[in-house]
Amino acid sequence: MGCGCREIVGALCEKHVIIAPTAVDPTTTTYTAGDAIIVSSVQAEYDFFDTANGSANLVEFTVLVSNPTATPKKGIEVVFFSKAPSSAMTAAINGAVTLATPDIELISNRVQVVTADFVDCFKGSIARKTGSFAVQNKELTDGANKTTLWYAILATEAQTYTTGGFISVVMDFRLN
Numbered sequence: 001m002g003c004g005c006r007e008i009v010g011a012l013c014e015k016h017v018i019i020a021p022t023a024v025d026p027t028t029t030t031y032t033a034g035d036a037i038i039v040s041s042v043q044a045e046y047d048f049f050d051t052a053n054g055s056a057n058l059v060e061f062t063v064l065v066s067n068p069t070a071t072p073k074k075g076i077e078v079v080f081f082s083k084a085p086s087s088a089m090t091a092a093i094n095g096a097v098t099l100a101t102p103d104i105e106l107i108s109n110r111v112q113v114v115t116a117d118f119v120d121c122f123k124g125s126i127a128r129k130t131g132s133f134a135v136q137n138k139e140l141t142d143g144a145n146k147t148t149l150w151y152a153i154l155a156t157e158a159q160t161y162t163t164g165g166f167i168s169v170v171m172d173f174r175l176n
Helices: none
Strands: 016-019 042-045 055-066 076-081 107-113 118-121 124-136 149-155 166-175
Touching: 055 076, 055 107, 055 118, 076 166, 107 124
Parallel strands: none
Antiparallel strands: 016 166, 042 149, 055 124, 055 166, 076 107, 076 149, 118 124
């Protein structure tokens, strides 16, 4: 029949997971490279992957820095781990994170925004990094959570934030 209709059968779609941590109210003390942006530094997203030892691609990493008196545009990075890192990685907000040798071996990827990535917006600045940055879980221990994603968000440059500002990080993942 020539009705001009099209039927789409078995259409494929991508599964996305968005991680949007609550806004961080930074301290007014100067951050230095390697300081934690989020309290307790290492974050765990349980049941993130659909299958044990799964993988995903970070397709967009967005940082919004909102501050009523200044527009800081300094480097921030997210570091992904293939297994739970050691307790040496634990730090308070604005505290130095210790990246021990065993933890370095667990890094599955790092994504960074730098000063040049930021653009001004109303009362702040925003940076967006897009791409296809692979992350994965390589946990082999029986009984361990093999569907968890571990990450830390760290400062990569010295920066002082003023009272009343906040930092918001949003990550969009395409699950494989």
